[in-house]
Amino acid sequence: MMKDLIAKLKKHYKLTEPDYRRADLTFVTAQKDELRSLLIALRDIEGFTHLVLLTAVDWLEEGLFQLTYMLNNRAANRTLALRVMIPRANAVGDTIHDLWPTAETYQRELREMFGIDFPGSPRVNDEFILEGWTDMPPYRRDFDSLAYSLQTYRERPGRVTHDPREHMKKALYPDQKPEAAK
Amino acid sequence: MSLRDVLSPYTAWKHLFEAPVTIKDPIGREAAERYRGFHQNDLSKCIGCGSCEDICQNAAIDMVPVSDPKTGDSGLRPMIDYGRCCWCALCVDVCMTGSLTMSNEYTWVDSDPDAFRFTPGVDLKSWDAEEKGYKRENNERRLTGTHRPEMGMLEPEARIASFGEIVHGYTRAEAVIEADRCVECGLCVATCPAHMDIPDYIRKVREGDYEGGLKLLYETNPFSQTCGRVCTHACETACAAVHEGDAIAIRWLKRDITDNVPRERYFDLISKPDVPETGKKVAIVGAGPGGLTTAFDLARAGNEVVVFEALPKPGGMMRYGIPEYRLPYDVLDHEISVIEKMGVDIRCNQRIGTDITLDQLKKDHDAVVLSLGLNQGRSTRVPGSEEAESAIDLLRRITAGDKVPVPKQVAIIGGGNVAMDIARSMARLQRQKHGEVGVTVTALEDFDHFLADDEEVEEAREEGCVIYDARGPQEIVVKSGKVAGLRTWKCKAIFDAEGRFAPKYDASDEMVHPAQMVVEAIGQSADISLLGAELTEKLEWNRGRIRIDQNGRTSEPWLWAAGDLVSGPDVIHAVADGHRVAKSVSAMLQATRETH
Structure with missing residues (x-):
């Protein structure tokens, strides 16, 4: 069934080779400028009425974000995940809040956690779960969690740590102290 | 606004008299089975590698000294600051021993914030023995791979x-x-x-x-x-x-x-550092790893270094002891040429006592370093042993290209790596000469206490060598002046109750291994006769070994010793010795320069 659907869609849209993960789950990558038209066709013609989720993957090395739109056809119990790639720099996606109202929430989340903008999406710039965040969006892979933690949270006084290698050197073969005679 | 929008909030009132689903006092309520609560650390398994500290994205972990460091254990243990911990459990996932886990305990009230900084397993807590909590699933969720790629090797036939x-x-x-x-x-x-x-x-x-x-x-x-x-x-x-x-x-x-x-x-x-010449001269006896490492360091420090080697080529046991199939000669030649490039003068065919005397070296140099290999094979002294070959001598002759006898059947006495080296070398020569392998190895130790590396034993077997464990040599059978075999008894115990070498045999379990050559590979010693009677007398000794201080200096202020002679047979120990001796010699030379 999924193969038929993909074949049908391929007549009108540019799609990559689909990845049939399970009988009821298929991933396929679409063109960014064909996304909206594809989503409407899937929702209104093919019965994929439910937006399961909208999420992103940071392909840092390639300079891309992947947006994944997971749609479900309840009647047929089939899930289709559409992927579109967008440039990572000044990342902007097309809002689909008018197609699925829940997309508004997902897009707010993506705005906050990945820094992907969805112009026109209601309250997209409102804080989602981070309060008073000033740093880089934290789901970006170049966000340094440790550095953020170190600069944001105060160190408890009195903490001392030891590097295992240096600690062993000091105890077992210090430079200054002569080694045990043979 | 529709009427429904106005009225719907009031529908909640119908729940007013129902029992609440919330819990009045949540303290004491148990968390889920795999909840990520306070940490537990099995101190006997923890090795203090600090991977938990490294991976922590909140800098919540300090490694603190708990016990004395020993091989493979830094003695440090993780102390966790729960003011920073976000309970992500990356530390549990990365833990190299599986010692660090999490209990499902998460409720704890204390007015002292420092109470929430403690070392799990050291600072005892009520949840230390808790079974529930977060652990790696079947130990499968490892962040690091558990197996090394298999090394590509020639097939036994090849x-x-x-x-x-x-x-x-x-x-x-x-x-x-x-x-x-x-x-x-x-x-x-x-x-x-x-x-x-x-x-x-x-x-x-x-x-x-x-x-x-x-x-x-x-x-x-x-x-x-x-x-x-x-x-x-x-x-x-x-x-x-x-x-x-x-x-x-x-x-x-x-x-x-x-x-x-x-x-x-x-x-x-690896270029020579730009340091001024010191004008000091150092002689090194023996071009093995110990002597050449000393030479490398001293030459780089600006000293004039001459290495005297008795054999035709430098390398010592690396060349004349280790078979070519483990360490090709061209690799060794190249490695030594880098050392020579530092200005080290290696003079081969210079045997102390024959070609040059230690006295002469002492006269001509500011310091002398003895770096002798263990090139004399020990003998079993069983009847007929005067007819036996010595493994170390045979290996040297094979390297030198001498013609060695290659009979169809060879029996080796010994179960260490040298025994494997000579067994596998003779197997190759037999294959070349006779087209088949006929090597029998008899080791005193049983396979549970074998001395040779597992891979050596396995590879020797693959190459056709037959290995008997727990066999003690009784006699090298000689018939009309020719070696005919090796007679062994089953060895029941090698050491006595005090741990002294005193093998016990079962005479009823006797084997005669037919062989036209028997090779003894039961240990080596250094030939110290080159020291001469006078120096031998002057030097201080410690159970047959020259006494040295922690820097390798002997009781004679001009003489140092390094390598197998003082550290036993091992390249990396010899290298370590070489550095240590070079440092000590340098310090002495520096001191004499300053006083003059």
């Missing part, structure tokens, strides 16, 4: 046909996979006699910076090509990865660096 090198070395892809498994804890560094910068050079492999890696290797070891092949790799026993999988293949990764730098580049990368 390797027995020649003395060609057996081990291929890793491919780039294999080396990266292996280097990626290292967590860079550095527990191995203390165990390496030369304290090589192991985690740092493994990082160079990962980064593909082989030239930087080579420079790093040379900071601690001018015999990295050799050690990358034949090192006894004690470091790998101290490796954190050994607890839940294979140790990192440290030896092979070292070799990977040396294999990936073109030979001519060595001379650019």
Whole structure:
């Protein structure tokens, strides 16, 4: 069934080779400028009425974000995940809040956690779960969690740590102290 | 606004008299079975590698001293600051031994914030024995790989046909996979006699910076090509990865660096430092790893260094003891040529006592370093043993290209690596001469206490050698002046109750191994006769070994000793000795320069 659907869609849209993960789950990558038209066709013609989720993957090395739109056809119990790639720099996606109202929430989340903008999406710039965040969006892979933690949270006084290698050197073969005679 | 919108909030009122679903007092309510609560640490399993501290994205973990460091255990244990911990459990996932887990306990009230900084397992808590909580699922969720890539090797059929090198070395892809498994804890560094910068050079492999890696290797070891092949790799026993999988293949990764730098580049990368000549002269006796490491260091410090070697070529046991199939001669030649490039003058065919005297060396130089190998084989002294060959002597003759007798059947006495070396060398010669292998190895130890490395035993067997364990030599059977076999008894125990060497045999279990040559490979000693009676008398001794201080200096102020002579048979110990002696000699030379 999924193969038929993909074949049908391929007549009108540019799609990559689909990845049939399970009988009821298929991933396929679409063109960014064909996304909206594809989503409407899937929702209104093919019965994929439910937006399961909208999420992103940071392909840092390639300079891309992947947006994944997971749609479900309840009647047929089939899930289709559409992927579109967008440039990572000044990342902007097309809002689909008018197609699925829940997309508004997902897009707010993506705005906050990945820094992907969805112009026109209601309250997209409102804080989602981070309060008073000033740093880089934290789901970006170049966000340094440790550095953020170190600069944001105060160190408890009195903490001392030891590097295992240096600690062993000091105890077992210090430079200054002569080694045990043979 | 519709009427429904106005009325719907009031529908909630219908729940007013129902029992609440919330819990009045949540303290004491047990969390889910795999909840990530306060940590537990099994101190007997923890090795203090600090991987938990490294991975923590909140800098919540400090490594604090709890016990004395020992091989493979830093003695440090993680102390956790729960003011920072976000309970993500990355520390549990990365833990190299599985010692660190989480209980499902999460409620704890205390008015002292410092109470929430403690060392799990050391500071005892009520949840220490709690079974529930977060653990790695079936130990499968490991962040680091557990197995090293298998090393490519010649098949037994191909390797027995020649003395060609057996081990291929890793491919780039294999080396990266292996280097990626290292967590860079550095527990191995203390165990390496030369304290090589192991985690740092493994990082160079990962980064593909082989030239930087080579420079790093040379900071601690001018015999990295050799050690990358034949090192006894004690470091790998101290490796954190050994607890839940294979140790990192440290030896092979070292070799990977040396294999990936073109030979001519060595001379650019390892150049002699620009230091003024000291005008001091040092003589080194023996061109093995100990002597040549001393020479390398002293020449780089601006001293004039001459190495006197009795045999026709330098390298000592690396050349004349280790078979070519484990360490090819061209590799050794290249490695030594880098040392010569530092200005070290190696004079071969110069035997002390015959070609030149120690007295002369003492007169002509400011210091003398003795770096003798263990080149005399020990004898079993069983009847007929005067007809036996010595393994170490036979190996030397094979390397030198001398014609050695190759009978169809050879029996070896001994179960160490030298026994395997001569067994496998003779097997190759037999194959060349007779087309088949006829080597029998008889070892005093049983297989549970075998001395040779497992891989040596396995490879020897693959090549057709037959190995008997727990066999004690009784007689080398000689018939009409010719060796005819080796008679052995079953060995029941090697040591007595006090731990002294006193083998006990079962005479009823006798075997005669037919052989036209019997080789003794039961240990080696140094030929110290070259010292001469006068010096032998003057020197202080310690149970048959020259007494040296912690820097390798003998009781004679002009004389140092390094290598197998004082440290037992091992390349990396000899290298470590060489550095130590060079440092001590340098300090002495510096002192004399300042007083003059």
